[in-house]
Amino acid sequence: MQEVPKIVRARLKAATPAVDRPGVDRLGxxxxxxxxxxxxxxRSLPEPERDLVLxxxxxxxxxxxxxxxxxxxxxxxxxxxxAVRSSSGGWLTWPALRWGFVVAGVVAIASVGVxxxxxxxPPTMMAYKASGPxxxxxEDTKRPLSAPVAPPPVSxxxxxxxxxxxxxxxxxxxxxxxxxxxxxxxxxDKAVAPVAAAPAPLAxxxxxxxxxxxxxxxxxxxxxxxxxxxxxVANQWQQQNTAQNQASTSAPPASFAKQQAPSGVPVxxxxxxxxxxxxxxxxxxxxxxxxxxxxxxxxxxxxxxQPSADEPKFMRxxxxxxxxxxxxGGYVVDPSGAVVANARITITPSKPGQTATAVTNAQGTWLxxxxxxxxxxxxxxxxxxxxxVLALNYDANQPSTYSFTLNVGSTAEMVEVASAEGQLQTxxxxxxxxxxxxxxxxxPANGRDFAELVKxxxxxxxxxxxxxIRSSGKLQRSLDQxxxxxxxxxxxxxxxxxxxxxxxxxxxxxxxxxxxxxxxxFRTVAAAGLEVWAGGSGGALYHSTDAGKHWTRxxxxxxxxxxxxxxxxVEFADPQHGKLSTSTAEVWATSDHGQTxxxx
Amino acid sequence: MSLTKPNSAVxxxxxxxxADLHAKGDCEKVGLTRESFSAILCEVGSKHAAxxxxxxxxxxxxxxxxxxxxxxxxxxxxxxxxxxxxxxxRFREKLYLSALRIAREDSAARELADTLxxxxxxxxxxxxxxxxxxxxxxxxxxxxxxxxxxLAQEYVNRYRRTKRLVSLDEESEEGVQFRAPxxxxxxxxxxxxxxxxxxxxxxxxxxDRTILSAYYLDGRTLAEIAxxxxxxxxxxxxxxxxxxxxxRKQIVAGLARRxxxxxxxxxxxxxxxxxxxxxxxxxxxxEPAPPAFSEKRLEARVREGEG
Numbered sequence: 068m069q070e071v072p073k074i075v076r077a078r079l080k081a082a083t084p085a086v087d088r089p090g091v092d093r094l095g096x097x098x099x100x101x102x103x104x105x106x107x108x109x110r111s112l113p114e115p116e117r118d119l120v121l122x123x124x125x126x127x128x129x130x131x132x133x134x135x136x137x138x139x140x141x142x143x144x145x146x147x148x149x150a151v152r153s154s155s156g157g158w159l160t161w162p163a164l165r166w167g168f169v170v171a172g173v174v175a176i177a178s179v180g181v182x183x184x185x186x187x188x189p190p191t192m193m194a195y196k197a198s199g200p201x202x203x204x205x206e207d208t209k210r211p212l213s214a215p216v217a218p219p220p221v222s223x224x225x226x227x228x229x230x231x232x233x234x235x236x237x238x239x240x241x242x243x244x245x246x247x248x249x250x251x252x253x254x255x256d257k258a259v260a261p262v263a264a265a266p267a268p269l270a271x272x273x274x275x276x277x278x279x280x281x282x283x284x285x286x287x288x289x290x291x292x293x294x295x296x297x298x299x300v301a302n303q304w305q306q307q308n309t310a311q312n313q314a315s316t317s318a319p320p321a322s323f324a325k326q327q328a329p330s331g332v333p334v335x336x337x338x339x340x341x342x343x344x345x346x347x348x349x350x351x352x353x354x355x356x357x358x359x360x361x362x363x364x365x366x367x368x369x370x371x372x373q374p375s376a377d378e379p380k381f382m383r384x385x386x387x388x389x390x391x392x393x394x395x396g397g398y399v400v401d402p403s404g405a406v407v408a409n410a411r412i413t414i415t416p417s418k419p420g421q422t423a424t425a426v427t428n429a430q431g432t433w434l435x436x437x438x439x440x441x442x443x444x445x446x447x448x449x450x451x452x453x454x455x456v457l458a459l460n461y462d463a464n465q466p467s468t469y470s471f472t473l474n475v476g477s478t479a480e481m482v483e484v485a486s487a488e489g490q491l492q493t494x495x496x497x498x499x500x501x502x503x504x505x506x507x508x509x510x511p512a513n514g515r516d517f518a519e520l521v522k523x524x525x526x527x528x529x530x531x532x533x534x535x536i537r538s539s540g541k542l543q544r545s546l547d548q549x550x551x552x553x554x555x556x557x558x559x560x561x562x563x564x565x566x567x568x569x570x571x572x573x574x575x576x577x578x579x580x581x582x583x584x585x586x587x588x589f590r591t592v593a594a595a596g597l598e599v600w601a602g603g604s605g606g607a608l609y610h611s612t613d614a615g616k617h618w619t620r621x622x623x624x625x626x627x628x629x630x631x632x633x634x635x636x637v638e639f640a641d642p643q644h645g646k647l648s649t650s651t652a653e654v655w656a657t658s659d660h661g662q663t664x665x666x667x
Numbered sequence: 668m669s670l671t672k673p674n675s676a677v678x679x680x681x682x683x684x685x686a687d688l689h690a691k692g693d694c695e696k697v698g699l700t701r702e703s704f705s706a707i708l709c710e711v712g713s714k715h716a717a718x719x720x721x722x723x724x725x726x727x728x729x730x731x732x733x734x735x736x737x738x739x740x741x742x743x744x745x746x747x748x749x750x751x752x753x754x755x756x757r758f759r760e761k762l763y764l765s766a767l768r769i770a771r772e773d774s775a776a777r778e779l780a781d782t783l784x785x786x787x788x789x790x791x792x793x794x795x796x797x798x799x800x801x802x803x804x805x806x807x808x809x810x811x812x813x814x815x816x817x818l819a820q821e822y823v824n825r826y827r828r829t830k831r832l833v834s835l836d837e838e839s840e841e842g843v844q845f846r847a848p849x850x851x852x853x854x855x856x857x858x859x860x861x862x863x864x865x866x867x868x869x870x871x872x873x874x875d876r877t878i879l880s881a882y883y884l885d886g887r888t889l890a891e892i893a894x895x896x897x898x899x900x901x902x903x904x905x906x907x908x909x910x911x912x913x914x915r916k917q918i919v920a921g922l923a924r925r926x927x928x929x930x931x932x933x934x935x936x937x938x939x940x941x942x943x944x945x946x947x948x949x950x951x952x953x954e955p956a957p958p959a960f961s962e963k964r965l966e967a968r969v970r971e972g973e974g
Contacts, residue, residue: 071911074918075864076884121874125873136822137765137812137819
């Protein structure tokens with residue numbers, strides 16, 4: 068990449084203010100607020116506002132830092148070419164585009180070459196295997212030389228082999244192979260004709276290469292019919308074909324002629340010229356065998372699900388599935404770009420037919436093999452996400468990758484609630500939080516212990532509601548940490564409990580208390596968690612075990628004497644042990660949750 | 668709640684869309700009444716929509732808002748418990764992870780996240796009212812993104828506050844204690860060069876300058892810049908290349924306009940002020956004994972001896 072002149076850096080730096088004040092950049096403009104920056108990095112700003120933000124970002128290093136720091140975890144970036152506008156006119160982009168085309172063309176040609184190179188290996192191997200027995204069986208040296216030179220396209224040849232060999236055994240290939248045979252007859256003729264006209268010097272060469280050193284002359288074009296080990300050859304071909312798994316496994320006859328050159332056998336110029344001719348003419352039969360072999364692959368996949376089951380295991384090492392032709396695969400991600408494991412992919416053909424399903428692995432990838440070409444509906448679903456349906460036109464001859472982005476579904480929040488309980492750590496009461504110096508200074512503590520500030524931390528339960536006694540003697544409760552207060556009427560819920568109380572307490576005193584009830588005056592309240600004790604004038608002592616929802620009147624009595632004075636303080640060290648003192652300087656204590664009391 | 672008087676367009680659009688937006692934002696769930704939500708929308712609308720904005724523009728603006736997250740944030744700001752529950756469940760973990768990514772260290776991340784919680788909860792009060800930072804969220808971007816941005820702001824602010832404090836121990840270890848302050852940048856050798864450069868830079872769009880600054884000043888990687896602007900990495904790479912070429916061309920042209928020959932201009936671009944300084948320093952500290960001289964003298968002596 069070309070470097071900018073150093074002076075540009077110096078001037079850029081000079082344009083960026085070094086003095087920084089919070090909230091304001093060097094030129095005195097306000098920094099864009101968090102809202103604007105967020106919308107900017109999420110690209111939801113309208114053009115004029117986006118320009119304003121960019122203008123600021125160009126000047127303000129801090130805001131650039133903020134934008135970069137606030138970027139989400141690496142998400143696959145969807146390219147938005149429009150977002151970056153060309154600054155120096157559209158014409159500059161055109162050479163780049165043209166070069167792009169040139170590069171693409173070169174890549175395409177190279178890949179075709181590679182495919183062809185790979186494609187011709189299985190036929191030659193088969194030819195070697197086949198020619199061994201052939202040499203032993205036929206001693207046919209006086210055959211016209213042109214015959215061996217013209218090896219027919221290999222696919223038809225093998226197809227014919229398969230035809231003969233597999234049909235009796237009832238193999239599933241039989242029908243498709245028959246079709247292939249018919250289809251390839253024409254291409255075979257076409258291919259043979261030009262090669263037969265090839266010059267004579269080529270013939271022995273080709274024959275030798277083709278037949279291998281064992282045989283003096285070339286192979287019979289129809290040797291497959293006489294092969295003693297026919298089935299083995301056919302299977303081998305089939306296996307290699309499958310292993311290669313490529314659309315263009317068919318080998319045009321050219322590949323045989325070409326094979327000569329690297330084989331080290333001297334080839335004269337005429338021969339190489341002939342090989343070129345062969346190659347050109349051989350190009351014609353390619354499409355038909357290609358389609359055929361692919362179909363054969365598919366047929367093999369269908370009856371035997373084993374290979375397809377193994378396939379994902381093999382794919383697992385790769386970050387993304389690379390489906391080969393005949394396979395369909397992809398990955399499933401959530402809106403943040405994280406992969407979704409165990410998502411279920413269901414592929415349904417638009418015409419009635421067999422549905423296929425797959426489940427994504429830990430890398431979020433899935434793969435299905437053995438689907439015929441056609442249009443499908445693919446549906447991805449995972450717990451917590453709304454199902455996504457993709458309509459796809461699937462071509463079995465091409466690798467097909469489809470990725471799903473699952474959006475959080477409407478039921479997701481419920482699911483999250485359930486799963487998030489672990490995050491909230493409700494099992495243990497421990498929660499950690501730091502109170503910074505700033506908080507200590509800024510929170511109006513009113514002389515209270517600053518350690519109380521910890522209770523402001525999220526997730527901290529500070530013992531339920533707050534309780535207070537107003538100067539009027541009203542008992543009040545706050546459910547929102549002291550923001551608002553409500554009067555609590557202990558008698559409202561007393562009704563149900565009253566009957567019990569009446570029986571416990573002695574008759575006259577209760578009657579007095581009852582008529583006093585509406586004008587209760589509380590003096591003190593003690594609360595620990597859900598336990599609340601409130602005491603007031605005339606020995607009024609109320610107890611709630613559910614944070615004030617229900618109240619019980621308690622009348623401490625011991626050895627015949629009943630507490631009658633005003634209760635001025637209540638202390639409970641724990642739910643069992645408590646102490647209260649009265650205005651008459653009596654001290655009462657309980658050690659069993661207020662069931663019995665002792666006067667001290 | 669509405670400090671600024673909402674203009675009529677905003678008001679009418681809010682009235683028109685209120686029912687839809689209220690339902691879309693799940694406001695009932697977080698305990699926002701229609702009236703309070705309407706007030707919030709008016710506030711947000713008048714803050715962002717220009718006074719002259721047409722009704723259609725305002726309408727698009729409201730429809731592009733993330734109403735559900737806005738409702739949640741505002742409910743939290745108002746102290747609704749159920750809203751806080753939802754908020755904590757959805758963002759607690761994410762917030763901490765984001766803080767960890769920004770601060771890159773566990774305790775610092777916790778501190779950062781907790782400070783933000785305090786701000787979100789509203790430990791500051793203004794005029795007796797608890798002020799929650801969530802009240803400044805307006806729903807233009809996602810709430811999660813907003814939280815990340817606020818975290819980053821907090822972090823950058825803190826860094827800015829502390830970056831000038833360097834421990835004396837560290838300084839003495841580095842051997843730079845009592846270092847003289849950085850000298851004022853020496854003015855460019857030729858003012859014309861600086862002027863031409865400024866002119867060329869000023870001619871670029873904000874985006875181009877942002878890319879240049881981020882790459883050359885902040886030292887960001889191509890990938891970071893690409894994600895910042897939402898384009899592909901290779902686009903940034905191409906663009907930087909193109910910018911470098913264009914700048915060079917324009918500076919040379921600018922210098923030519925200021926009366927430099929093309930050759931002079933090219934030379935001026937290559938000369939760096941700092942390079943010049945380094946050369947001077949080196950030449951000053953060089954041994955002042957040119958070997959050629961002593962050799963000559965030796966030769967002369969030998970010759971004298973012979974003679």
